Amino acid sequence: MRVRNKPWAAEKLAESTQYVVMEPADWKGKWQERFGNEQPIHVEIGSGKGQFIVEMARMHPEVNYIGIERQTSVAVMTLDKMIESGLKNVQLLNTDGENVADFFAEGEVGRVYLNFSDPWPKSKHDKRRLTYKNFLRNYEQILVSGGEIHFKTDNQGLFEYSLASFSQYGMTLKQVWLDLHKSDFEGNIMTEYEAKFSSRGDRIYRVEAAFPKKAAADSEK
């Protein structure tokens, strides 16, 4: 998303060490230590202005949340919400979500959220979509066995692409919503973007998709 450049944002993020992790690779495999508990860790890739991740953290104190947002001028808006909330179960990474495998150990993450990712509508840009197979491989690596992606978008083309991409990767679609806001789904936290586009009458699509169980985990049964 485009927001005005904020030259002061980088400094503010760097100073807010309670919420912002500047060197996330240092915490690889040790995130529960950072949170000081053994709760599952759920990661939103592309957390934008932060409404989703902060509200989820408020609603679900039994889960630790980490938002990843590349754009500094956007990430600082999440930081403001985190500071205001005073919540201890949410953290922010101002970096590129494509590199999640650098920040999390195998199986360290309980769930991945993707909300209103960039649709990259031209077919020649399909490799940049966050539901492209190369990214799925990264998510699978950091997720627990059978871990899930929960994905929302208003973009029809991206949703069509992503359903096929998940399926062709070997993931199982647990449930699909083709008009989320007219469904009986409970507990939906709207992103800023979602509220705006839904109020215009656009449909919101949602899917929960699970990776296959990992072989190692199967052998432990």
Next chain:
Amino acid sequence: MRVRNKPWAAEKLAESTQYVVMEPADWKGKWQERFGNEQPIHVEIGSGKGQFIVEMARMHPEVNYIGIERQTSVAVMTLDKMIESGLKNVQLLNTDGENVADFFAEGEVGRVYLNFSDPWPKSKHDKRRLTYKNFLRNYEQILVSGGEIHFKTDNQGLFEYSLASFSQYGMTLKQVWLDLHKSDFEGNIMTEYEAKFSSRGDRIYRVEAAFPKKAAADSEK
């Protein structure tokens, strides 16, 4: 679908032995003999008034088509189209599509079409939906290894259900269309029902889903 009862329809079907197969189980494993060629056999389950199956047969002379329609008063409308067409690559079964495994041998069918199947919207009726796992098992049995279902519907709930049902059965979604008539899909043959509901502005959903390769076929590689 509901049409007026036609007491004469059963007799007309029984007499039209060129197009209607009254004892389909007798042809199990021998359908190519009946067509007199070695072309692949594509089956539409619930062929309704027949526009789809007859037009597909006209457009694709290299394929043999079989329509299955339970309702006699509806099936006779397909028969009229077949007679008018004079086509030799299409046949009609006036029976229950749920029993396809009684009519076709293992691997005898190249593709299954489901168009605008009854949505059975109440969740307690999910076992009657033609995309329920028990029916998928029948389709898998009669299909070639890696065979596909091509499914269209205007019913959002049935489509949501079916995507998850295909995926959870182990099928792979090859491609998904969330608004078929506004897509660049070519060669769509509209059913009578589809033309009516699309003209009202309803979306048409479509998916092509493939069964896993059969083990026997894999070993032949």
